[in-house]
Amino acid sequence: MARQPLTEVVAPGTAGALSKSQRAYAWIKERITSQEFTPGYRLVLSALADDLGMSVVPVREAIRQLEAEGLVTFKRNVGAHVSMVDxxxxxxxxxxxxxxxxxxxxxxxxxxxxxxxxxxxxxxxxxxxxxxxxxxxxxxxxxxxxxxxxxxxxxxxxxxxxxxxxxxxxxxxxxxxxxxxxxxxxxxxxxxxxxxxxxxxxxxxxxxxxxxxxxxxxxxxxxxxxxxxxxxxxxxxxxxxxxxxxx
Known part of the structure; x- marks a missing residue:
């Protein structure tokens, strides 16, 4: 599935004011809430980092924030997935x-x-x-x-x-x-x-x-x-x- 560029997610003129982790957070969250990333979808940090054109570190920080909000589930030796719904x-x-x-x-x-x-x-x-x-x-x-x-x-x-x-x-x-x-x-x-x-x-x-x-x-x-x-x-x-x- 084609990825929506980050510039289409972050409001014009604001991208430069955000940190890389904030940009990654906004980009991933938008895809979860729009259900492009559906429940159970595996979030591969290296692939997300490539899509965003940044290192894995800010992506990992974004995933942690999304996990705190309950949108992402992280399991050791399994990785991160979009949380399932009940x-x-x-x-x-x-x-x-x-x-x-x-x-x-x-x-x-x-x-x-x-x-x-x-x-x-x-x-x-x-x-x-x-x-x-x-x-x-x-x-x-x-x-x-x-x-x-x-x-x-x-x-x-x-x-x-x-x-x-x-x-x-x-x-x-x-x-x-x-x-x-x-x-x-x-x-x-x-x-x-x-x-x-x-x-x-x-x-x-x-x-x-x-x-x-x-x-x-x-x-x-x-x-x-x-x-x-x-x-x-x-x-x-x-x-x-x-x-x-x-x-």
Missing amino acids: DSQYRHSMQTLAILEGAATALSARRLSAADVRSAREVNARMIDALDQFDPPAFTRLNQQFHSILYQHCDNPRMLELVDAEWARLGHLRASTFSFVPGRAQESVREHENIVRLIEAGAALAEIERAAREHRFATLDAYMTRERPEQSLGGPAHDPHPTGGTQ
Whole structure:
């Protein structure tokens, strides 16, 4: 398979500002999240280094970082592989994202401008238009764009870093949850409008956080109900709301 040049992955004008390990990290991660490197794919350091035009050392550093994020698995005498996917990983990432994104959205709410709110509504309108000829991956990209508008002004950089990391991890675990539960898409856009209305009305931050969090949990519940009925909301296997139910 033809490799995408590094210059097409790193934003123009920024490549020179990144270290070699950062460039390698961005290049490899992009291929994992786009599923060019699929679960189980063997990551041969020397081959990656040749593709990137650098030594093995920065590639090894990038692999270690990706291993810390759970995207890569490394075993002695076996080497590095793109991590395999199971439903528990997906569930844990969705639970984590629900909590982090809910908090980030609340912390960002008071900083959103009228233009930001308008942009969020425009993206949601595009999502509604896309329901007729449904393309789950495209819908998921719009979904991420919508949410990033709402949490972008969170003044906690560490929280933003974690939210972005979980979005990337979900991209590796599932190309689109909506491929599995397409009916959830219509409910999702309605919930989007509710979150925007709460922000617009200056609702209590706790209420905004709850709405954003429960929106994410609802998608998880829909998926688990279809794929693993015994693990859905109210099932014996787990509580998808680890903070104590629908708060």
